[in-house]
Amino acid sequence: MSSPAPAEKLTKKQLKADKPTWCPGCGDFSVLASFFNIVQKLEIPHEKIVCVSGIGCSSRFPYFVNSHGIHFIHGRALPLATGISLSRPDLHVFVFGGDGDGYSIGGNHLTHAARKNVNLSYVVMDNQVYGLTKNQTSPTTPIGRKSKTDPRGAIDRPINPMAQLVASGATFIARTHTTQIKHMDEMFERAILHPGFAVVETLSECSMFYPGAFDAGNPRKGGRFELVDEQSRNMESTAEAMTLAEETETDFPGKFGVYLECKRPTKNDLERAWIDDERARVGDTSDRDLMRERFDAMR
C-alpha cells in the first residue's frame, strides 16, 4: 500500500510483544511465526499494521505482535475491522480468530464482510473445538465427536466454512495446515497482497482438548497434504471452488491451497469513489460553508 518502506527491515525481535499464553503444542504458534515471516518479507512498517481479534485462545493474537492492535468482543472482530479498513485505507488490517468466534457467534458478520468485499485479511484458526472455554462443541466439530456440551457426541451437522465463504462472495479463499509453515507463508502472502476480502482458513490443532484433529492432513502423522492444482483450474470459478469445498466434507482433509481468487471492486474503492466524486463536485467549498448552503436550502 501507500506507506513508505521502513528504514530497515523489521526483525523478528521487533515484531514480538508479550509472550504467547497458548498451551505447548498449540497450532496457533505456527500462525504467529508465519505472520512474522510475511510481515518481514513484505516490509510492512510497524505503525501501519493493525491486528484485530475477537475472543478465544486464538484471538489473543494481537498481544503477541508488536503493532497497533485491538482485542475486541466475541465474534465481532470483522465489523470492527471493517470500520478500521473503510475509514483508514492507509493501514494493513489483519483479523485473527477461532472457528467459534468467526463461524458461530460471528457467522453473520462473515457473510457480510465477504459480500461487501472489505479490504482486509482474515485468518481463522480452526481447531474444531472451543478452546478458551475448555472443550465445548464448535460449529466445525464433526458429528460424533464428544465434548463437554455433547457428552454423547456431536449431533449437529458441522458447517462447511469454505463453502460458506464461496457462497458469501469472498474474493480470496485459501486453506492451509499449521504443520506446513512454508505453505502457510505463501497463503498469507497472497492474502495480504489480494485487494479485497481475503480469508485463510488454517487447520490449527488444539493440543489441549482436541489433539490429533487434523492428523489426516499431516503427512508426518500418516495423513495427506494434497495441493489444489492451480494450473488446471479456473481460479475465478465459484463452481469449481464449491466442488473443492465439498471434498473437505466427503473426503477429509480435502485439498489445501487457494480455492478462489477473483477480482471484484472492493467496498473500500466503491465508497472512496463516491467520496472523491462528491469532493470534486463541491470543489473548494469548505465543510463549514457546505453546511451553510444546506441551511440556506432549509429557509
Add this chain to the structure above:
Amino acid sequence: MANSTASATPDTLKNAVIRLAGYSQDGIQSVGAFLAQLAGSTASEVMTYMTIPATISGGASIFQVHLGSGEVLHPGDQADMLVAFYQDSYDNHLDSLRTGGICIYDSDQVEKVLDERGITHIGVPFTSATIEALGGSAKNRGKNIFVLGMLCAIYELDREKMSAIIAKKFGGKSEGVLRNAMIAFDTGYAWPIQSIQHMPMAPGESKGKKRISADGNTMLALGLIAGGCRYGAAYPITPWTSIMELLRSEFPKYGGSFIQCEDELAAVCMAIGMSYAGHLAVTGSSGPGLALKSEALGYASMAEIPLVVVNVQRGGPSTGLPTSVEQSDLMQAIYGSHGDAPRVVLAPRSVKDCFYTAVRACQIAKEYSTPVIILSDQAIATRIEAFTEPDLDKWWVDYELDQSEKGPEFKPYPLEKMTRHSPPGSPSTEGKYPVVTGLEHDEWGHPSGNPKNHAAMTAKRREKLIKLSHSLPAPSFHGDYEGDLLFVGWGSTYGPVKEATQALRDKGYKIGCMHIHNLHPLRAGLGDIFGRYRHVLVPEMNDSGVYGYGQLATLLRAKLCDPRIQSFNKTEGLGFRVVELVDEAEKILAV
C-alpha cells in the same frame, strides 16, 4: 396559548392550531410541512405533530400544526381548526376541536353530524373542486394543495412566499406536476368561504436573524457533522432511520462515509473500529437496537473509546409502539451493559436543541474518551419547528486525525489523566505499540486481573464522569426560584412543562421548572435547588415502575434522597398535554 383565539382581536390571531386529518397517501404531511416551512421563512414560530400509521400503504394519519407569532412550545392541546378529508377522519377527530372551533370538511366525502359545542361547520368539496380545476385525470391528487391554498387565504398567510415554497418543492419534477400544484393552490386560495371571516395571523417579531425550519432528526444529523463526525454505521429502525439516511448521503461530501450494516451489533462495532482508527464515529438506533448494542457499549466504556450513540426512543418494550413516543430507555442508556460501564447520556429538548446536543456529544466523547448517548425521542425526531439558524462560527468543530508520534513514556490508559489514544498509523519512538482491549488492563494496556488495578481502573472510568459533572452547564430554568412546586423534566416534555409552569403561575402559584439536558452524569449541586420548593414533580413518558417512580425520578431519588420528589407518568404513546400537567400539579398543591 393554544386556545387564545377567543381573546385575540377579531381580526388578528396570535396562535392557531390546525389539525389535518386524512390518510397519509393524501399528502396531509406535506401540507403541514409547507405551513411549517412558511413559518420558518417568515418570523413565525411553529411546532408540528403527526401520527404515522404503522402500516406502509397509507392509513389514517394526522398532521397538526401550531402556528404562532410568539413562542410556540408544544403542538397544541386542542385544535382551533380541523380539516377532515374523510368520514372517519371527521368522526375520530371532531373531539380534538376546542369549543367554538371550526371544522372544514370535504363535502364530497363527509356527512356532518349535529354538534352542540358551537362548532362552525364548513363543507367544501375538496375532491370535486380539485378534479374540476385540474381536469378529470387528476383523481385524488392535488386535494392537499387545494386545502393549503384555502388555509393560506383564511389565515392570510404570505401567498407569494408560499407559492415560492411550492415551486421549489415541485420545481424539480415535470412541468405538469408543478403547473397542477399551482392551479390547485390558486383554486383553493380563491375558494369562496362565506361562513367565516378571514383570520389574519399576526406577523412574528423579526429579530433580523436567519431562520430555518426542520425536524429533529435532520438537526441531529447536521449537528453530528458540525461536531466533527465523518464516519458512522447503523441498521434501519423507526424512528432513527432518517438520520442514517441523511448521513449516508451527506458524509461523502464531507470526506467520510456512513455504512449500512447487517445488524445493530455490527453497526456499533464498526463505529468503534472507526473511532479506534482515529475518527470520531457515530452509530444510532431506537430502543431495540440500543439493547443489541449494549455489549459493545460496555467495551467502549472499558477501552475508553470516544463514540457517539444516538437513540431515538419509541414506545417499548420489545417492538412496542414503533411510531409513538415514549421516554422509557433512560435506564437502558445509563446502565445498559454488563459490569460498571460508565458513559454519558444527554437529551435534547427541542428540534433546535438536537443540533447543539449533537455537537456537545461529539466534544464530550472526544475530550473524555467515552461513549456518549444522545437520547432523543420520536416526538422531537419527527416534528418540525422553525428557529434561528445555528451560528456555525461558534458551533463548528474542525475534524482532524491525530497521528502524532508517541514517546517511550506513553501510557494509553494513565490512571491520573484522561485516556490518550494512539490511533493506528501513529509511530512510536520506542517501538512499543499499544493494544486496545476490553480485558481489564494496566496503564500500558496489558491485560491485568490484579485486584488493586481493577479497582483503580474502575474508579478512574467513574471519576472521569464525576469530573465532567462539575463542568456541566446549569439545566435550563423558568419561573420562580422558590415556592410551591418545581417541575423537573427531560427531553421533549420541555414545551408542555414550560407552558404548564406559566399557566400555574398565572393562577397565583409559585412554580419553577427545570429541564435536565445532562441526564448522566447529573450536574453537581442540583439538590440545593430542589430544597427550595414544597413539592418536586417529575413528569416523564414512562411507567411509574415497581416502586412508584419513573426512570428519572428514580435516579433523582437515589441521588438526592429527597422524599418530596414525586412522579407523574404517562404511557399512552402521546406527549403530555398542558392541562394534564396543570391538573396534576393542582392536585398535589391542594394537599
